[in-house]
Amino acid sequence: MKFLLRRATADLPVPDRLELAGGPLPVTVRRNPRAKRIILRLAPGGAGVVVTAPRSTPARTINEFLERHRGWVEGRLARIPASIAVVDGATLQLRGEAVSLVHRPDLRTSRFESGEAGGRLLIGGDARHFARRVADALKREARRDLEASVARHAASVGLQPRAITLKDTRSRWGSCTADRRLAFSWRIVMAPPAVLDYLAAHEVAHFREMNHGPGFWALCRDLCPEMDFGRDWLKRHGAQLHAIDFTPR
Structure with a gap:
């Protein structure tokens, strides 16, 4: 499974979903003025990806962060229990x-x-x-x-x-x-x-x-x-x- 984030640039916004081999995964970005760093988590049940970032974080930085942590997300998705x-x-x-x-x-x-x-x-x-x-x-x-x-x-x-x-x-x-x-x-x-x-x-x-x-x-x-x-x-x-x-x- 691969995130379609390879073409991230300074002008490319964070996508509202990530196209994976198993289907699209929604992305939610939360800008928190108290956040000191970017935090990534998988929503319960694998319903989506939730990114919490400092308010001034550029979209490019968030895209690059998602790409670097692609393996982590894939591993978490694989561990989700069957329905x-x-x-x-x-x-x-x-x-x-x-x-x-x-x-x-x-x-x-x-x-x-x-x-x-x-x-x-x-x-x-x-x-x-x-x-x-x-x-x-x-x-x-x-x-x-x-x-x-x-x-x-x-x-x-x-x-x-x-x-x-x-x-x-x-x-x-x-x-x-x-x-x-x-x-x-x-x-x-x-x-x-x-x-x-x-x-x-x-x-x-x-x-x-x-x-x-x-x-x-x-x-x-x-x-x-x-x-x-x-x-x-x-x-x-x-x-x-x-x-x-x-x-x-």
């Missing part, structure tokens, strides 16, 4: 534990069951809506867990969120605006509870520290002593959550 279809009989994670998906057309609503053989998520209704109903069930669980965790951490900092929104974002697991509006990827409910709690603590810490400086990380650690575990787990296993495909079959 897992959400179908009857499949297994996914809920709060870090394996849950079997079972279609029960006679049921009017979905429900979770636990037993000696492990957990099961029973999904009712038409088979055509199976994947969507699984996603809906996970979203309900995610909202319950996130609202509880956010409420606990918000009480610690003495500030309440204006709103909590669930999304299916790939570029980030959570976000916080200056007016304390929180957004989370609902897929986080599939991770172990300590990981979800770290994510909630991370965003609530922004209520006091709208940055990622030493003060922010100190507050985040006070809110969530298992912060290191949560950060490491997302780096190592986060892509697996994005590999679960909720496309109707």
